[in-house]
Amino acid sequence: xxxxxxxxxARYWEDSFFKDMRALNVIYPNYITRVSEYIHEIASxxxxxxxxxYTYEKNGSVYFDIxxxxxxxxxxxxxxxxxxxxxxxxxxxxx
Numbered sequence: 001x002x003x004x005x006x007x008x009x010a011r012y013w014e015d016s017f018f019k020d021m022r023a024l025n026v027i028y029p030n031y032i033t034r035v036s037e038y039i040h041e042i043a044s045x046x047x048x049x050x051x052x053x054y055t056y057e058k059n060g061s062v063y064f065d066i067x068x069x070x071x072x073x074x075x076x077x078x079x080x081x082x083x084x085x086x087x088x089x090x091x092x093x094x095x
Contacts, residue, residue, distance in 0.1 A: 010036060 018028065035042070046062060049055055054072075056065045 006036070010034070 014032075014034075021028070046055075049064065050062065054065050054068050055062050057063075
């Protein structure tokens with residue numbers, strides 16, 4: 001399937017979707033983002049999260065590693081709490 005055929009195929013279903021949304025009185029969005037128009041940006045983002053260690057591979061596919069993300073998020077949150085408490089003189093809460 002060439003790009004033009006894919007775009008026509010996708011647009012057909014997009015039009016059908018918005019027709020249904022109008023019938024349900026759903027407000028039309030101000031902006032429409034089509035993932036097919038951002039393939040290069042998405043691929044670049046995936047390369048970055050692979051390098052940061054937020055992914056794992058299984059059977060040739062790449063998946064987001066929620067546990068790896070939670071660990072760094074918890075660490076950053078803890079650092080921010082400690083920094084804030086040092087700044088305002090309060091004692092940080094520990095979990």
